Amino acid sequence: MKSNHSRRIVLASTSPRRQELIASLHIPYEIHPSHADEHTPDDWTPQQIVEGLALRKAQAVYSLIADPAENAVIVGSDTIVVLENQVLGKPVNDRDAFRMLKSLQGNTHHVYTGIACIDAANGQTLVRHQSTKVTMKELSDSKIDAYVKSGEPGDKAGAYGIQGLGAILVERIEGCYFTVVGLPVSLLSDMLSEFGIDVL
Numbered sequence: 001m002k003s004n005h006s007r008r009i010v011l012a013s014t015s016p017r018r019q020e021l022i023a024s025l026h027i028p029y030e031i032h033p034s035h036a037d038e039h040t041p042d043d044w045t046p047q048q049i050v051e052g053l054a055l056r057k058a059q060a061v062y063s064l065i066a067d068p069a070e071n072a073v074i075v076g077s078d079t080i081v082v083l084e085n086q087v088l089g090k091p092v093n094d095r096d097a098f099r100m101l102k103s104l105q106g107n108t109h110h111v112y113t114g115i116a117c118i119d120a121a122n123g124q125t126l127v128r129h130q131s132t133k134v135t136m137k138e139l140s141d142s143k144i145d146a147y148v149k150s151g152e153p154g155d156k157a158g159a160y161g162i163q164g165l166g167a168i169l170v171e172r173i174e175g176c177y178f179t180v181v182g183l184p185v186s187l188l189s190d191m192l193s194e195f196g197i198d199v200l
């Protein structure tokens with residue numbers, strides 16, 4: 001599709017899912033992987049975690065490319081899975097993935113995704129988040145084992161990917177699907193319009 005946008009997006013992310021989703025907006029973009037510390041204080045709420053980490057990721061890239069002549073908006077994002085008051089990030093190994101899926105199966109959890117946008121020209125910053133309720137089917141240990149062996153859980157919060165084979169583990173969702181995948185594009189487009197970038 002032909003683009004008439006004079007501004008571009010710099011996506012501060014290594015996530016292939018986020019890269020695909022940003023491409024779907026048809027705005028010029030580039031990828032600038034961000035290496036931010038992802039540790040957070042124990043007493044942070046899910047909202048504080050995803051907004052705080054999204055902001056850290058965007059700030060890490062802003063510190064490298066900040067320039068008054070820049071026409072870019074830097075976008076950082078972070079996703080976590082929350083079961084009751086337990087926060088699940090990415091599994092550290094297959095055993096951890098099994099443990100996470102065992103606790104999620106037959107239960108309802110929330111997926112939180114935060115987005116931070118920073119104007120590279122002047123540092124103007126906007127941070128928001130969204131959450132989606134996900135109910136997972138009851139799963140036998142052998143099904144969980146087979147899913148872990150597929151290799152899909154490895155790099156995903158909560159050890160599943162709703163956009164892949166993980167779709168068959170999910171009974172229903174309430175809220176935005178893209179919040180679960182890791183980049184709520186509708187929320188992002190609302191945020192970008194506050195920077196003068198209108199997707200449509």
Ligand SMILES: Cc1cn([C@H]2C[C@H](O)[C@@H](COP(=O)(O)OP(=O)(O)OP(=O)(O)O)O2)c(=O)[nH]c1=O
Nearest residue numbers: 013014015078079156157160161162180181182
């Ligand atoms: C629950 C769920 C998570 N995920 C992914 C989205 C995120 O990539 C990942 C959560 O980890 P994040 O730390 O949010 O992101 P990341 O390390 O993959 O990428 P970056 O920080 O460079 O932007 O889990 C899915 O792809 N599908 C799902 O259904």
